[in-house]
Amino acid sequence: MATRGKLTIVEGMAISEVIAANWDEIYNFQARPGDVLIDTYPKSGTTWMQEIVDLVVHDGDEQICRRAPIFERMPFLELSHLMKPGMEEINAMPSPRILKTHLPVQLVPASFWRHKCKVIYVARNAKDVLTSYFHFDTIVGIHPDPEPFEDYVLRFMKGDVAWGSWYDHVKGFWEERNEHNVLYILYEDLKKNPQQEIRKVAKFLGKELPEDVLNKIAKLTVFEVMKTNPMANFTGFPKELVDQSDKCFMRKGKVGDWKTMFSAQQLEIFEANYKQQMSNTTLTFSDKI
Numbered sequence: 001m002a003t004r005g006k007l008t009i010v011e012g013m014a015i016s017e018v019i020a021a022n023w024d025e026i027y028n029f030q031a032r033p034g035d036v037l038i039d040t041y042p043k044s045g046t047t048w049m050q051e052i053v054d055l056v057v058h059d060g061d062e063q064i065c066r067r068a069p070i071f072e073r074m075p076f077l078e079l080s081h082l083m084k085p086g087m088e089e090i091n092a093m094p095s096p097r098i099l100k101t102h103l104p105v106q107l108v109p110a111s112f113w114r115h116k117c118k119v120i121y122v123a124r125n126a127k128d129v130l131t132s133y134f135h136f137d138t139i140v141g142i143h144p145d146p147e148p149f150e151d152y153v154l155r156f157m158k159g160d161v162a163w164g165s166w167y168d169h170v171k172g173f174w175e176e177r178n179e180h181n182v183l184y185i186l187y188e189d190l191k192k193n194p195q196q197e198i199r200k201v202a203k204f205l206g207k208e209l210p211e212d213v214l215n216k217i218a219k220l221t222v223f224e225v226m227k228t229n230p231m232a233n234f235t236g237f238p239k240e241l242v243d244q245s246d247k248c249f250m251r252k253g254k255v256g257d258w259k260t261m262f263s264a265q266q267l268e269i270f271e272a273n274y275k276q277q278m279s280n281t282t283l284t285f286s287d288k289i
């Protein structure tokens with residue numbers, strides 16, 4: 001990739017310089033009552049959850065959910081100065097809006113909490129996030145070059161990647177889930193039992209959907225189906241931000257793909273550090289199939 005962006009620190013979190021440049025407007029975003037926020041650490045199943053939520057809201061109507069690319073249907077707050085829909089379009093969207101962010105719990109714009117907005121948080125196990133993020137960062141122009149993988153593992157452990165520490169992100173939302181209106185979902189559970197997890201999402205959003213609709217939504221949001229859906233697979237995303245000429249956004253969608261990347265030595269270092277960083281939480285993950 002020709003040009004490479006840099007990270008800087010905002011409120012203790014590493015973030016792309018071009019996002020940091022607009023931080024005040026991002027943090028001061030005015031949420032409205034009824035807005036729904038889908039929040040994740042990057043590469044944790046955001047897009048998957050976005051498609052699920054849109055289908056839930058529209059009673060499983062796949063035609064309506066193909067009205068526009070996913071990043072237009074549910075704008076990404078932090079990129080609102082870098083692509084359309086921008087801040088102006090987001091502010092003009094009718095309520096209730098569904099928005100995407102990767103901000104950690106302490107940096108979610110205060111207006112979301114003030115209006116008691118519903119937040120759906122998706123977390124994915126660290127090693128698969130790291131693996132997915134490494135591949136993704138090779139095609140994201142606003143982030144530094146992730147190579148080599150051995151350095152990326154160390155950067156990830158230190159939180160020296162965009163949106164900061166995975167450990168603090170997943171733990172932060174876990175600790176505060178009962179303080180706010182937060183539904184905490186695990187990627188691995190969604191993979192294992194999609195219908196059950198989609199039922200939770202529907203209930204949280206106040207929708208009572210019959211089993212056949214839940215089943216339909218589960219089928220429409222399976223990785224292989226979403227990968228071929230041009231309105232859900234990110235193919236139309238601006239090339240300046242994510243260059244998919246050689247690699248695609250919808251990569252593998254698996255649990256346990258980290259095994260293709262970690263050497264035995266990297267695994268040992270990572271696991272020892274993981275134990276330490278996750279020693280103060282009741283949150284646990286499965287990273288096996």
Ligand code: PPS
Nearest residue numbers: 042043044045046047048132221222223251252253
């Ligand atoms: S982003 O850029 O942070 O918003 O990415 P995000 O959508 O959070 O995560 C991308 C990873 O999720 C995988 N994905 C899916 N997995 C299972 N089922 C479905 N339907 C699905 N859709 C997307 C996507 O392939 C990325 O993971 P990897 O491991 O790289 O394949």
